[in-house]
Amino acid sequence: MAGQPGVPFLEIEALRTREFIPAAKEALGDLIAEKGQAKLIRPVFNWAGRNSLFPLHWGLACCAIEFAAAFGARWDAERFGIVPRSTPRQCDLMIVNGTVTWKVAHKLITLYEQMPEPKWVIAMGNCATGGGPFRTAYSVVPGVDKLVPVDVYIAGCPPRPEALLDGILRLEQLIRERKE
Amino acid sequence: MQPEDLERALGPALGPTLVGVEPFVGFAGRLRFRREGALDVFRAVHGLGFAHLSLVGGIDWVDHREVFYVAWSDDARQYVLLSTEVPANDAHLESATPVWPSADWHERETWELVDISFDHHPDLRHLLTPDGYAFHPLLRSFKLHEPEELEVKTRHV
């Protein structure tokens, strides 16, 4: 029996080796990809992913105050399932809410890399988009898209909480339309 | 407290270190001194009751640099402005931290931004700019980016 061709998905020999788990993963993955994923699983995960965006809880500058206001009683971003988490490991979304300086740039990149895939970035406000009023300054990164890929830009200095919520909803739209 | 009072109180003790006391709006006076006896000036002014140092700043006048100190007295309810000049090619001064510990961070900032070094400062490190930052942005010779120039520079990054 061992090594006989024709056994579906797995070589029996592989069962005895350490290759079993990767092989099984691959086989199951193929199975799901062929049958289920396109029709059933992917829409469910897509729905889940876009409806539960956990942004990173940090404040860079002025926009952080409006970011906080969006979680206040009047705007209550939690209505959309947006809950800020303090550690990047549990986040899907990095909202760059303020001016990015060169001093903080590598920390921002580290935080971005610490976030598990899939992840998104929103550049909130003019500073994160393009440097804003500090564009000419010696210490300011003119736009966070020089450091990390940005999915949604929100204009405003600072954008109102409604604008932030709108940006997040637009991101949800982007995720909905995403083709992998 | 008036400028004359300041001069009367400080003049004999400080001698040539004290250049003069001018009036300044809303202040007890603007006291100019020579940098050689800076620590004596600080001690004397502190002795007059100006125990609270609010501000240390530097100005680059291209040929020389000015350091100014603002101190507050709780008894007189007044500020005093101290200022001294250091040559641009040899910009250093005695630190005020032994007299006013609050000068610590202000002097660090002045050192990194205006390039005025403070002798005997306990901890002269970069505060606002990253470690190893080689420029002193608040010097007049340091030019900001022009917006157009920035556009060209960053377009292909």
Add this chain to the structure above:
Amino acid sequence: MSNLTLYSVSFDLVDAVLSAIGSVLPAPLNAWITNADLITGLAVLVFAALLLAASMLNTIMLIWWERKLLGRFMDRRGAMHVGYAGLLQNFADGFKLFRKTTVRPREADPLGFVSGPTAYMVTSMILFGVLPISSGWNSGALPLSLLLALAIFSFAPLFIFVSAWSSNNKYSLMGGMRSAAQMIAYEVPLLLAVVAVVIVSGSFDLTTIVYEQQNYWFWGPLFVALLVFVAGMLAEMERIPFDLPEAEAELVEGWNTEYGGMLFAFFMLADYLRALIGSILVVLLFLGGWTMPTWVPSVATSFPLAGIFWFMLKTYLVFAVFIWIRASLPRVRTDQLLRVGWNRMIPLSLLSVFLAAALVTVKCLPVFGCVPSPGI
């Protein structure tokens, strides 16, 4: 229909399905498939699956309940756009976390990093087999079910510490340390408070304890024990004001700083599983379980599954009190927590044991009229 039990339901279900399959099969197969042993075996599996599903569903509902109620306390609405009134929000969170990459830091210990959260959740889920939900709705009569429940419940600090240690993160380490210290400190008063209940009811069996409360619930005569138990439970569940192991302000997320994806979902779920178990234990030990006082009209207690209905209602109300506490109290500090634990809680719990013993001795409950204490 009030004699429905979880086991009978699963047995009937399996029986019905297998009979239906058997009826279209030829005779020998039919006899084999409707074999009593097979039905019993499958019924046990279905029983376990139902229990698991019910506990998970309740846990997720508990999270929803907390988010909505907390929102109301804070003058806002909480989750409301995913599903009706945000009911599907937690399912979305769960699916999303399931899909996320689980990042394991390079310096983390692979075995502890994965096994810690898993064991934490598994031990929390085992408890649902032990706790009776209503008469007959548990895995059977265990004479020491209370002891078993508390024993399994107190496994948690070990696994939290293992996962905190193996994350190789300073914040996690501190959170794990705090968690271990806190849970061990509050284990003692918790158990002593339970001893008071055991003295009065005369049994370690949760079902018996509930039936002992048919005349009067224990919260009145054993009020001190209730206070100690709730405080200890808050500490065990790591909720405000005793949530210092995951104190967000100073320790980022405490012992789950390095966890993301599915392992973080395990932590989250296990936390709320434990919260649910805590609320259930309060209801079982002090609030009469699924029984209702005699003055309640019988129409309210005799409809099908009335026991479960009242039991879950009480559980959610008890949890609402925990949420209320969370919305209105700040967090204490580790040393204060430990000092309160050792210096106040243990004397108080000893007092409650003493009171319980006195109650049993005089065989009389002054507050509630002289009802003879049962079981003695």
Add this chain to the structure above:
Amino acid sequence: MSEMWINMGPQHPMTHGLWNLRVRIDGEVILDVDPEMGYLHRGIEKISEDRHYNEVITLMDRTCYVAGLSWEHLYILASEQALHIQPPERAQYLRVLCEEFQRIASHLMWYAAFVQDIGLMTPFLYGMRDRDLILDLFQSYTGARMTYEYMRVGGVRNDLPPGFTDQARKVLDWLGPRFDEYDRLCLGSDIFHKRCDNLGVLKANDCVRHGVTGPMLRSAGLRRDLRKDRPYAVYDQLDFEVARADTADVTGRYLVRMEEMRQSIRILRQVLDWLDHHPGPVLAHELPRWLGAPYAPVGREGYLLKRHYPKGVGFSSIEEPHGEAQAYVVNEGGEHPYRVKFRSPVFANVSAARQYLIGYRVADIPPIMGSVDVCVGEVDR
């Protein structure tokens, strides 16, 4: 556990901004701290040298983003002194109106953040909710929630809209009882006192030595408030008390800020009454057109010509919500200020961190730093 360094920041829930507190701990006890600033250093002082006097106001809002109007006021006072311009009286009352409303808004923001630091989450929502009411008022006459650009050298940009004073009084009527509610929520809780009493103690003597000002100084027992000691604008015509506490700890700072908000309400009522009865211009008449333009000009083309003003040095010092802020503006006769130097109260308050953090526990860092009310924007500038 042996000694170790932990970094609290730049992304940490305690920091409320972008800075890093390096802490050396032994178990849970703090042995040494080293605040690391500069993550938000945007070079505002340098950009100001490249900008027009009225254009700098834009930067002032962003310097301290929770107290934008106070910083505008600070800069405006210094530049008016440097340019020798006297604003009309109504403009000064309007500035006081702005500043006191801003003080309440800033303290509410502090309240929201501080109480969340000790684990009580509900007040965050309450603080933000009530702060939004004040931001609505700001929005009605400046047009923006946070970045106002309302004050001008020589006055303010525009007068109040009709019906503003009644609306403002309504907000004040709502806010007064709310402060009592906050007090019940915090001071009524034993845990709050357990967490905050005798914490982060900084005695008056040390405050003065290390340049600490504002509520931290007043909580140590010193009755020092620039609005009383060195009245600017029209504060000498207004009746109010200086809030003060004697405990020098976190609870004291809480009490001082709460009392300051109540005093601000008292000041605001007087200001609103005055504004009702004294209409008048809000921008100085003798301004040249380029300074008196009611709206900030867009683009740089209008400023190609050199204007010459007599040289001067301006210094101003105001009681900002966080403490004593100072501005030093040097006018060398050009169209731009030659040098602008700001003194941020939080800068000095944070620089004394060693004095009030060492010896406490890790869990005490969030309440202590919360009571300092760190606004990184004005520290780093």
